Amino acid sequence: MKQDSFSGRATQGSFFEGLFVRSLQASGPFAEELRACGYDPHHPKAIYPIEVWNAALEVAWRRCYTGWTREAAYREMGRQLALGFLQTWMGKVVDMGLTMLGPDRLMARIPSLLALDTFRYELKVQPLGPHQYRVSIRNDPDAKPELIAGLLEAGLGRTGVKPTATVVMHREQDFDIDVTW
Template sequence: MKPGKPVPLAERLVYIQVVEGLLQHGLRGRLSPRLRLRLRQAGIDVDRPLLPAYPVTLWVHCLRIIAEETWPSVPLEQAFRNLATAHVEGYGQTLIGRAVYGVMRLLGPRRLVQRLPQTLRATDNYTEALLTERGPTAYELRMNSALDCPGYSEALFEGLLRMGGGESPHATTLSVEDGHTTYLLTWTER
C-alpha cells in the first residue's frame, strides 16, 4: 500500500467525474421520478449541478438506492453488476473518462492493470492499492476499502479489463478484512 496516513472514513470523498459518469451518462434515460426523489432525499440532487465531491458513505448509500430502483426484479448482486457495467460505460462519456479510456485501450490489459493503482487514486481522495503479479494474465489487487455492494467492484474491474482488450475478464474477491479487499483479476489474451 502507498505509505501515508489513512484518510478516516468520515473524510473520504468520491470526485465529481465518478458521480457524473454514472448519474448523467451511465443511467441516462433510467432516472425515474422516484429514483430522483430518493437520491435527493439521500443527499444528491440530480436536477442541480453536481458538487465537486461527495462523502463516500453517501455515495455507497446512493449506489444501493440506484441498484434497488433501476433493477428491482433481479437479485441485489446482479443489480450491482448491472450498475457497474452502466458506470463503466458512463464514465467513458465524461471529459476525464474519455481521456483515461483512450489511454486504456492503447495499453492493453496487462499495462492497464499495472496502472490501476494510479487510475483508482484519481477517482477519490483515499484509495490506496497494491498490485501483485501472479502470472502474465493474473494479478492480485489489494485496496484499502470494502464496499457493501456485492458484485459491483468485480463487474467494474471486468469492464475495465474488457475495455483494455482482455478476453474473458474475471474479477474475484479473495478476501475482505480490516477495511481492505483483495481481488484476483484474470483474463486471456486475444
C-alpha cells in the same frame, strides 16, 4: 439533504455523472430519491461526501436492480459506472489511453486509477502469471469488492480482452480480486 461528510472523505462528481446520469439515466422517482440522499442529477457538483455515494448506490440497487442480490447489483453497477464514466469529459480523456495501454500496463496503473474517493486505502496489484493478477485492497472502510470487480472487468474490456474478475477473499475492510483474461 445530506451535505457534510462525517468521515471527511469525498467522491468525484464525475463518478456520479457516469453512473446515475450516463448509464442509469436517473429520472422521476429515482432522481427524487437520489436528491433526497444528497445527489441532484440536474445540478451536479464537483465532489460529494462518501456518505452520499454510499446512499446513492443503495438507491440504485433498490430502484434499478429489484430482485438482484446486493453483490450482483453492485458488480453490474461497477460495469455501468465504468461505461458511463467513459462518456464524461474526464472519462473520454482516460478512455483514449486505455486501448493504447493494453491490459498488462493497465493493471500496473490500477492503483492510480482506482481511487473512488479521497481516502487512501492500501491497494496492491500483484502478477500471478500470464494474464492473471490479484488486486488487493486493505483498510477500505466502505469495501465494495463486487463494485470494484465490475469496474475492473469493464475497464479491461476496453483494452480488447475478455476479462473475468473474481472476488477470492472479503473480510470486513479487506478484499482480494483475481483478474484473468
